[in-house]
Amino acid sequence: MAYWDWPGQMGVDPHRVVICVHGLSRQGRDFDVLATALSAHSRVIAVDVAGRGHSDWLADPMAYQVGTYAADLAQLVASLRAVDADLKVDWVGTSMGGLIGMVLAAQPQIGIRRLVLNDVGPVIQWEALCRIGSYLGRNPSFESEQEAANYLRSISTGFGPHSDEQWMALCRPLLRQRDGRWWLHYDPSIAVPVRALTDNVDQAAARKSVADGEAFLWGLYDAITARTLLLRGGDSDLLTRETARSMGERGPKALCVEFTGVGHAPTLVAQDQVGCVRDFLTAA
Template identity: 70%
Template sequence: MQSPQLQFLPVSGPVARDGSPRRMAFWDWSAQSGADVRRVVICVHGLSRQGRDFDVLAQALTPRARVLAVDVAGRGHSDWLADPAGYQVPTYVADLAQLIAWVRADRPDAVIDWVGTSMGGLIGMAMAAQPALAPRRLVLNDVGPVIEWASLLRIGSYVGLNPSFDSEQAAAHYLASISTGFGPHTPDQWAALSRPMLRERDGRWWLHYDPAIAVPFKALTAAEDEAVARQAVSAGEAALWGLYDAIRSPTLLLRGADSDLLTRETAQQMTGRGPKARCVEIPGVGHAPTLVSDDQVSVVRDFLWAE
C-alpha cells in the first residue's frame, strides 16, 4: 500500500506561534506510474480534522492523479498561529492559493480538482469563485452557503476543549462520541481515522489541533445576544451565496441524509443556482460523509474522472 510524503510549504500571512515564518503541511500522494502527471487533486478537511482523513480516497485516485491532502493552519503538522483571530476562512484561502501557485510553478499545465469536506468545502467555494484559482471540478462534502445554527452550537460544544486521555483507545472512543454523524464504520476504519487525530505527550494522548482554532468560532456562537449572532450568520450566508453563484466549475454536492449542517432544502437550492451542483445524498450518514466506504469513494472518483 502506498504511503504519502509529508511536505511543508512556507506561506505568507499570519506568523507562527513563536513569531517565525509559518509553514503549511500537506500529504503528497504521488500519482502511480502511467498516470497523467498534470492532474492534481487537492483535498481539504473540516474544522477540527486533518489531511489524513483522505487516505482511502487518495489511494483510489492515485492511479490517475497526484493527491495533495492539506493540514489547514493550526491542525495536523501545520504551524499554529500566533494570533487566534487568524483562524478564519480568508487565512485558509490565502494559504491554499499559495499551494496552487506552488503546484503551477512546477507544472504550469496542471489540471487541479478540489475535494472539500465541511470547512474545506467553504474554502473551496471561495477558491472556485475566483477564475484564476478555480478548480476544473469541485466536490463539496456536506456543506453549502447556509450553515444551520443548531449545527454550529453542536460543534461549538466540543471544539477547542483540549481534552487529554490516558490511552489511545480512550481518545478514539471520545472521538467516536463527538462524530456520530460520520455513520457506521468498522473498527479498523475508525482506528485509521482516529490515529492521525492524536498526539502523545508526557504519557497522555491529546488532539492534534491548536485549541485556539475555536476562538473565532466561539466568538460567534457564544455571543451574549443570540439575535445579533444570528444576524451575523445571515450576513455570512448572503456572502457565501454570492460566492456560490459565481462558481463555474462543474460541482458535485454530497449530503449526509441525516445532516444537521446542510439541510435538504439548501441542497436543493444549490442544484438550481450557481453551478447547479449534482447532489448525491448518502443514507445513514449525518455530518459528514468520511469518504471511506466504497460507495462514497466511487461517486467522488467517477465525478472527478468524467470528461
C-alpha cells in the same frame, strides 16, 4: 502548511492534481482511503490546514478563519502552477474544506476544474454550529489511545457506521502522546472564532453575522463555473435538504448525491462514497 502527497501511479496525467481539504477539527490524513483510490488517476495532495496536524499554529487565534485558509491554499495552488503551467486542479472539500473550495472556485484565475463539496453549502445551520462549538477546543486528554478514539467516536456520530479498524485509522493521525497522556493534535485556539459567535450573549447579533456570511457565500457559489458535485449525509444537521436543492438549481447547479445513514459528514471511507467522488472526477 504541511501536506500529504500521493504522486500518482505510473501513466497518470502528470498535469492533474486533486487537492483535498478536511473539516474544522480534522487533518489531511482523513483522505488516506480516497487519495489511494484517486492516485490511480491523478496526483493527490491532502493538506493539514493551519493549526491542525503537522502545520504551524497561528499567533492570533482570530486568524483561524476561512479567509486565512483560502489565502494559504491559493498560495499552494500558485506554487504548484509555477512548476507546471498546464496544471489542472480538482478540489475535494469536507465541511470547512468545502467552504475554502467555494472561495477559490469563485475566482477564475485560481482555475478549479471540478469541485466536490462534502456536506456543506452557503447556509450553515445555527444549531449545528452550536453543536460543534460545544466540544471544539476543549483540549481533553486521555489515558490511552483507545479512550481517545472512543471520545472522538462519541462526538462524531454523524460520520456514520465504521468498523473498529476504519475508526482507529481515522483517529490515530488526530492523536499525540505527551507526558503519559493522549491529546488531540490541533491548536485548541481554532475554537476562538467559533465561540465568538456561539457564546455571544447578543444572540441576535450573532445570528445576523451568520446571515450576512450566508449572503456572501451565496454570492461566491453563484460565481462558480466549475462542474460541481455536492455530497450530503441524509441525516446532516449542517446542510439541509432545502439548501442542497437550491444548490442544484443555481450557480454551478451541483449534482447532489445523498448517503443514507450518515449525518455530518461522510468520511469518504466507505466504497460507495469513494466511488462517487472518483467517478465524478474521472468522467470525460
